[in-house]
Amino acid sequence: MGHATIEWVYVGVVIAILVYVGADAWNIERLLEHAPEDAETIKVTGAQWVWTFEYEDGTREIGKLHLVKGQPYRFEITSVDVIHSFNIPDFAIMMDAVPGRINTIWLVPDQSGEYLIQCREYCGLSHYQMRGTLIVEEPSGEEGEANITSAAVEAPSKGATAVAS
Amino acid sequence: MVLEVKKPRPMWEILFSTHHTDVGLLYVYLSLTAFIIGGALAIAIRTELFLPGDAINIIPDSNTFHRIFTVHGTNMLFLWLIPFASGIGNYLIPIMVRYKDMAWPKLNAVAFWMIPVGMALIWLGFADTTWNAYPPYSIIRAPGPAAEMWIFGLKILGISSILGAINFIVTILRMKHPDLPLMKTSLFVWSTLVTSLMIIVAIPTFAAALIMLYTDRLGVSGFFNPAMGGDPIAYQHLFWFTFHPEVYIFLIPAVGMMYELIPKFSRKPIFSYQSGVAAFVLLAIVGFASWAHHMYATGMSFTEKTVFMVGTLAAVPASAMHVFNWIATMWGGRIKFAAPMSFAVGGLVLFFYAGAGGIVNTAMPLDFLTHDSYWVVGHFHLFVMGLVTFAFIGFIYYMFPFITGRMYSERAAMVQFWLMFVGVSMIFLTQHVLGLYGQPRRVFDYVPVQPLIIMNQISTVGAWITAAGAAIFVWNLIKSTVSGKPAKMDDPFAIGEQYYDYTRREPHH
Ligand code: HEM
Ligand SMILES: [Cu+2]
Ligand SMILES: [Cu+2]
Numbered sequence: 162m163g164h165a166t167i168e169w170v171y172v173g174v175v176i177a178i179l180v181y182v183g184a185d186a187w188n189i190e191r192l193l194e195h196a197p198e199d200a201e202t203i204k205v206t207g208a209q210w211v212w213t214f215e216y217e218d219g220t221r222e223i224g225k226l227h228l229v230k231g232q233p234y235r236f237e238i239t240s241v242d243v244i245h246s247f248n249i250p251d252f253a254i255m256m257d258a259v260p261g262r263i264n265t266i267w268l269v270p271d272q273s274g275e276y277l278i279q280c281r282e283y284c285g286l287s288h289y290q291m292r293g294t295l296i297v298e299e300p301s302g303e304e305g306e307a308n309i310t311s312a313a314v315e316a317p318s319k320g321a322t323a324v325a326s
Numbered sequence: 327m328v329l330e331v332k333k334p335r336p337m338w339e340i341l342f343s344t345h346h347t348d349v350g351l352l353y354v355y356l357s358l359t360a361f362i363i364g365g366a367l368a369i370a371i372r373t374e375l376f377l378p379g380d381a382i383n384i385i386p387d388s389n390t391f392h393r394i395f396t397v398h399g400t401n402m403l404f405l406w407l408i409p410f411a412s413g414i415g416n417y418l419i420p421i422m423v424r425y426k427d428m429a430w431p432k433l434n435a436v437a438f439w440m441i442p443v444g445m446a447l448i449w450l451g452f453a454d455t456t457w458n459a460y461p462p463y464s465i466i467r468a469p470g471p472a473a474e475m476w477i478f479g480l481k482i483l484g485i486s487s488i489l490g491a492i493n494f495i496v497t498i499l500r501m502k503h504p505d506l507p508l509m510k511t512s513l514f515v516w517s518t519l520v521t522s523l524m525i526i527v528a529i530p531t532f533a534a535a536l537i538m539l540y541t542d543r544l545g546v547s548g549f550f551n552p553a554m555g556g557d558p559i560a561y562q563h564l565f566w567f568t569f570h571p572e573v574y575i576f577l578i579p580a581v582g583m584m585y586e587l588i589p590k591f592s593r594k595p596i597f598s599y600q601s602g603v604a605a606f607v608l609l610a611i612v613g614f615a616s617w618a619h620h621m622y623a624t625g626m627s628f629t630e631k632t633v634f635m636v637g638t639l640a641a642v643p644a645s646a647m648h649v650f651n652w653i654a655t656m657w658g659g660r661i662k663f664a665a666p667m668s669f670a671v672g673g674l675v676l677f678f679y680a681g682a683g684g685i686v687n688t689a690m691p692l693d694f695l696t697h698d699s700y701w702v703v704g705h706f707h708l709f710v711m712g713l714v715t716f717a718f719i720g721f722i723y724y725m726f727p728f729i730t731g732r733m734y735s736e737r738a739a740m741v742q743f744w745l746m747f748v749g750v751s752m753i754f755l756t757q758h759v760l761g762l763y764g765q766p767r768r769v770f771d772y773v774p775v776q777p778l779i780i781m782n783q784i785s786t787v788g789a790w791i792t793a794a795g796a797a798i799f800v801w802n803l804i805k806s807t808v809s810g811k812p813a814k815m816d817d818p819f820a821i822g823e824q825y826y827d828y829t830r831r832e833p834h835h
């Protein structure tokens with residue numbers, strides 16, 4: 162029967178697609194594995210229902226994360242109670258915050274502005290409100306509020322840029 | 327085929343029967359009830375999300391919302407999908423292997439009667455752990471006694487599944503008529519055999535995890551509690567070692583039903599029986615090699631992620647072979663789009679989308695976009711609501727005349743089909759987009775921006791349309807059972823095909 166031949170060809174095509182997807186995914190993920198050497202380490206701690214950030218110089222912020230555009234950062238993520246998941250949708254950053262473990266992920270923000278930080282793993286009563294703000298500033302000398310005007314124009318609420326890009 | 331005049335039998339006789347057709351029907355009634363009440367919870371969830379903020383208040387607070395999606399998920403998987411498949415298995419397997427009943431009829435009835443008990447625990451407890459019940463939340467924060475009732479409910483349902491599976495395996499392998507070689511049995515028999523074997527391998531792991539979860543909650547152990555030196559990720563491995571195979575346990579019986587429906591209504595033999603068997607066996611084995619694809623974001627090493635990605639991709643050709651087999655069977659057939667066939671083909675289409683989305687999840691870097699977002703909700707619902715529920719509904723219409731002696735309303739069934747096909751596509755395809763926009767799953771509220779609002783609204787309207795289809799379904803079943811046209815029992819669908827002796831009822835002992 163010509164039966165079997167058609168099916169083998171079909172299965173061959175399917176396998177070829179899968180091999181392509183797998184190889185490509187492997188290649189990209191491999192590049193994403195290691196943070197750049199000079200990255201600043203930021204400790205991210207999830208707790209019901211807030212995010213706390215601790216910079217290398219020991220300063221801490223709750224619910225707000227200030228980064229500088231073009232700089233590499235390495236996040237060390239953990240939790241003090243239940244599992245949360247540290248998520249910045251606009252930069253495709255996503256890593257579970259697991260109590261008793263430290264997970265790492267890195268980021269070089271390539272755009273200034275304000276972005277949504279949220280929790281992506283169910284963690285109880287206020288899971289849906291466990292949000293924060295990432296503020297990416299321009300690298301130039303002057304710091305702070307002056308630089309985020311462009312994003313503030315269309316960002317009335319802290320989450321507004323979540324889907325804008 | 328002998329025509330038996332249907333006399334209504336007293337209810338107690340069916341309730342306390344151990345006959346496989348009665349037990350099978352009990353399973354079907356119970357699971358259909360679960361489908362409808364679980365569906366009502368889903369409508370509540372979607373309605374709440376029609377608008378962000380407090381605009382809609384049918385679910386008063388986030389805790390109630392969490393309880394509702396937990397019970398919805400648990401109910402649909404363990405009280406709709408699993409019992410329905412067991413019900414049809416009970417009804418058909420003895421007929422298909424030509425034995426008078428299941429191997430152990432009493433055990434069979436016991437396995438069934440455990441289900442209402444588990445169901446009561448889950449519904450009365452109304453836990454908020456999500457159906458995954460990840461620790462430490464489920465041990466240090468989830469309120470009792472709901473969480474305990476959930477644990478015991480699942481425990482009981484798990485044991486019931488294992489007893490049922492043993493019975494199926496023995497019935498198929500040992501009680502099969504000696505003149506009937508296994509390679510001549512229907513593909514539905516194969517699907518039940520393979521599913522049962524998977525249940526026996528997969529479920530004990532989760533059963534053990536449930537006990538550990540319980541003792542952790544009591545505080546006498548700390549297996550998964552980091553405060554006591556335990557590891558919550560260990561639970562996730564145990565959980566997914568059971569539940570990734572379990573997703574195929576949900577799937578395979580529906581695939582078996584499609585193999586009954588598609589050739590009949592295409593009026594052609596199956597394109598390749600061997601390929602169907604091979605795909606079942608392949609999936610059952612390779613399906614055990616991919617569980618941790620649910621855990622990429624827990625902090626696995628690159629090597630671990632790679633291994634589980636390869637394991638997951640390796641299972642895809644088996645599903646693709648089924649799709650090919652169905653399409654090749656329909657190719658050049660004289661297809662009759664009665665309700666059973668329409669649901670089968672609709673399910674096939676949704677299965678294709680679902681599988682394509684699954685491959686995206688599997689590719690490691692992409693999973694960090696989709697994981698724990700609404701994308702995943704869309705992905706698995708295309709399977710469980712798309713393919714599996716569609717195949718089940720098609721099969722209900724298919725068996726309807728043989729069980730009731732009457733015909734359902736074909737017009738109403740087709741209206742239902744289109745409502746459901748459009749509705750389900752609207753709900754779950756848009757949820758993929760929501761996920762890409764970054765909306766997390768299991769949220770009581772979302773950021774009030776236009777793109778999210780629009781997609782959520784499409785999804786909710788789809789849910790209402792689907793609910794309208796479901797209402798017609800229930801009405802059709804009840805109305806036609808009571809006063810449908812008498813069916814032509816030798817060929818109710820007028821397709822000139824041979825059927826199994828579905829109305830057979832062998833005396834017991
Ligand atoms: C082509 C075959 C399939 C592939 C490649 C696939 C792949 C995946 C992957 C990688 C995930 C994890 C997504 C994430 O959370 O990041 C996932 C989730 C899921 N899949 Fe599939 N899948 C397939 C078939 C199925 C089938 C047949 C079912 C059920 C009938 C199913 C049900 C589920 C469920 C329930 C989840 C989510 C579980 C949860 O987190 O609550 N999948 N799938
Ligand atoms: Cu959370
Ligand atoms: Cu899986």
